[in-house]
Amino acid sequence: MKALTQYDIDIYGLKEKQYVFDFESKNEFFEELEQELIESGHFKTHLKLDKSATMLMLTFHIVGKVELVCDRSLEVFEEPLDIQERLILKFGDHNEQLSDEIELIRQDTVRINVASYIFEYIALALPMKKLHPRFRTDEEELEDEEEVDGILVYQTPEEETPEEPEEKDPRWAALKKLKGN
Template sequence: MKPLKEFVIPFIGLKVGAHQFEYKIGPEFFEYFEYDDFNNVNVDVCVNLVKKETLLELQFKISGIVNVNCDLTNEPFDQFIENEFNLVVKFGEAYDDENIDILILPHGAYELNIQQYVYELIVLSVPIKRVHPGVEDGTLNSDILKRLEELSPKTEDKKETIEDIDPRWNTLKKLLTGK
């Protein structure tokens, strides 16, 4: 996969000190990775790079909105995401990215590709369970929600089953509660 040019930082020409890079991430970024879980994406990425004599420190900050489908109703909604990630880039004999927070580049390296870190940070910022805000506060009118409510077990059935329990078990329950 050919790297996206805008996410390649040529650090060899930068002066020692702090540098800031800003990116606007849209749906075309995720098309590059062939990731189609998002309907739409509008995320701002700010990368603060501090160049030191022997290493680089990067701080990634993202905030924005991804449009995803609700896991319960399949209705699309905008999910706000915000996250941070710190990365230390050191130089060594060979490329090594086994440690999550430390990247080792070969001594002759002159640029750093951050597209994979941006991609993973955005994808991992979205909650595992995606629930439409209208489901939580009861304002969403959806055929799927109505059907789920019709098919859900009724509370009256639970009361009947409690009464149908053998009364001998009630004395054992007293042992658990101490009453």
């Protein structure tokens, strides 16, 4: 936990204005968090903290790279990431996460630690399918993706369905003539 103390921000004595903090995260950061998703990486985080009487608004800009293992070839590769996120910490009488972007913190909170937020944003920015960059062009050619209402929809090539043979029953032919009128 020693490496994570550098992510502590004493908010008790801060005046109501904007503050800027810069953090650098290396392999020790990921080791200290006791997680297995990311083993190594290097990030720089630029954090703007706007303090008001009722809340803290944190704006994160995280730039760096993380080492991942390719799902297809098991080769290690570096994945570059450039992340911008916003978090609002509202003062209240208890701690509670209201949504992905809004949390309640106790009014008497003296210090916040932003390490878990930084890791969460990095983890959420990782691709679901961890493919080495040399495989990505092959994968994109196989799938045709389209964005519909902010959701990626993957379309596969449609198979041609054989046309049904014409019915030989004369009653159907008579009905088709009526349909045309």
